[in-house]
């Protein structure tokens with residue numbers, strides 16, 4: 376059963392309209408599709424939605440228009456530094472795309488140059504930057520309990536397209552595992568996100584395999600998502616990721632179906 380809860384459109388930084396996404400999902404045989412436009416972040420306007428009501432209205436229109444063909448869910452991807460009114464949505468993905476440093480909020484994932492600028496703001500200290508990212512994110516996760524935990528180790532995003540900062544760094548790995556262990560058994564749903572593969576930044580999904588083992592050991596539930604910004608990649612790397620997850624020991628994944636989070640066999 377194919378599904379994806381992490382979908383961006385032209386209402387934020389995606390390249391397809393919601394309706395194009397729906398039509399592609401139907402063509403690919405999806406049972407459900409969740410939209411997760413980037414919620415408004417007043418301190419950085421590059422990626423977020425500026426017309427939230429227009430987005431909500433359009434997803435609700437599509438829900439009705441495609442009833443019986445595919446289940447459509449209205450979600451949003453909230454940033455940990457800009458909390459929104461979650462009652463407007465059926466679910467929220469909670470992510471952290473920024474870091475607070477030297478009195479500023481710096482973006483992490485809108486380009487490698489921004490990641491590098493952030494690293495410089497931490498005096499190129501891997502441990503300080505990793506501590507800052509994972510502690511802010513896990514604080515948010517515990518307090519907010521979003522329905523889905525977004526790309527847990529996003530700070531590795533550009534580590535395969537430039538000199539790696541965090542990927543393969545033992546100090547980073549220790550910090551990431553410590554913070555993940557602190558939240559993995561709290562009943563949260565963690566996404567396994569293939570989005571950076573579709574966009575050519577990475578060859579493997581988030582979280583990395585060492586962190587997937589932590590999730591498995593702590594009994595966390597997972598959902599496979601494509602963090603889709605282009606309809607052609609709605610199920611990008613899903614089959615390969617299922618094999619990785621199976622090898623780690625997972626046998627189930629979670630999708631939204633019949634208006635609830637439902638466990639289905641991994642393969």
Ligand SMILES: [Zn+2]
Pocket residue numbers: 452470472525526
């Ligand atoms: Zn994100």
Ligand SMILES: [Zn+2]
Pocket residue numbers: 381383452602
């Ligand atoms: Zn996203």
